[in-house]
Amino acid sequence: MRQVWQMAEVMRRAHFKDFLMFCIVSLKYHYSVVVRSGFVTFVGRPNVGKSTLVNAICGVKISIVSNKPQTTRTRIRGVYHGEDTQVVFVDTPGIHKPVTHLGERVNATALESVTDVDVVCLLVDACKPFGRGDQWVADHIDISKAFVVVNKSDKATREQLLGQLQAVSVLNAAEYFPVSARTGDGVPQLLKALVSLMPEGPMYYPADMVTDTEDAQWVAELVREQLLAVLKDELPYSVATKVTEWEWPRVRCEIYVERESQKGMVIGKGGELLKSVGQAVRAQMPEGAFIELHVVVDKDWQQKPERLERLGY
Numbered sequence: 001m002r003q004v005w006q007m008a009e010v011m012r013r014a015h016f017k018d019f020l021m022f023c024i025v026s027l028k029y030h031y032s033v034v035v036r037s038g039f040v041t042f043v044g045r046p047n048v049g050k051s052t053l054v055n056a057i058c059g060v061k062i063s064i065v066s067n068k069p070q071t072t073r074t075r076i077r078g079v080y081h082g083e084d085t086q087v088v089f090v091d092t093p094g095i096h097k098p099v100t101h102l103g104e105r106v107n108a109t110a111l112e113s114v115t116d117v118d119v120v121c122l123l124v125d126a127c128k129p130f131g132r133g134d135q136w137v138a139d140h141i142d143i144s145k146a147f148v149v150v151n152k153s154d155k156a157t158r159e160q161l162l163g164q165l166q167a168v169s170v171l172n173a174a175e176y177f178p179v180s181a182r183t184g185d186g187v188p189q190l191l192k193a194l195v196s197l198m199p200e201g202p203m204y205y206p207a208d209m210v211t212d213t214e215d216a217q218w219v220a221e222l223v224r225e226q227l228l229a230v231l232k233d234e235l236p237y238s239v240a241t242k243v244t245e246w247e248w249p250r251v252r253c254e255i256y257v258e259r260e261s262q263k264g265m266v267i268g269k270g271g272e273l274l275k276s277v278g279q280a281v282r283a284q285m286p287e288g289a290f291i292e293l294h295v296v297v298d299k300d301w302q303q304k305p306e307r308l309e310r311l312g313y
């Protein structure tokens, strides 16, 4: 009798254990398919470090960076993949006082990007006084729901950083974060706060996709980045790039300038400048790539709507 009772107890426990396992597995399955996902837009004046921060968060170069204002001309998306989370970061052109048709277009692109996203982050430079330009951007977003990100904390003195945090506190934003896109300081805290605000949603991108920029567009951007690094004065603003042929491994990229006099400056003495640009771009492309660069004069392209359209701006 006693044995029978013991057997029954073992079975009961075994069933209970099975039942428990079943519960754990199904709960785990349930939670593993629930994804938190959403969109975050970075806005701010030119040169505050929006593109650098998107690159730092996504862990790869998504957007080109330079020390010249208005480097980013289009809306660029970078995807952050966390554990059961996916955050799509939207890098935007710096908002500035436009003087050309291109300027108007890129400003409009930036301002359109703040609608229909889960969180907007207003980036400001810790080392520059919060000015009218920053305030103008703040006035064009729903600041009470936005995060204010004070970037370049590595470069600012302690007083500068505290002063800037105090200056932006009057904005009555949702939260404030001092960060350094360059060193990564403060970035995990910002990321954590952003992820916590993401609603339950679908995976917008496959797990191995970090950007939706097409290869040809990316190569054109890499060429422009190298040119921005070496060109001086107003010339960087006069340059546009477009890949016109893609017969892998041969890629032809055209570089547009606005005036005949600029052509020589881009080519450099004996073609040296263009050659070094090509080499630097090739170093960032898969092995075997062959990049052909051609400089084309397209008079005042910045002022021509149809040209801007063709260039994707």
Ligand code: GDP
Pocket (backbone or CB within 6 Å): 044, 045, 046, 047, 048, 049, 050, 051, 052, 053, 064, 065, 066, 067, 068, 069, 070, 071, 072, 094, 151, 152, 153, 154, 155, 179, 180, 181, 182, 183
């Ligand atoms: P954007 O115009 O707002 O996209 O700014 P970029 O990302 O192109 O950066 C503008 C310049 O600021 C570049 O020279 C960057 O290297 C630099 N920069 C960006 N973030 C930081 C940072 O956290 N610290 C420092 N010291 N420089 C930064």
Ligand code: MG
Pocket (backbone or CB within 6 Å): 050, 051, 052, 063, 064, 065, 071, 072, 091, 092, 093, 094
């Ligand atoms: Mg940028």
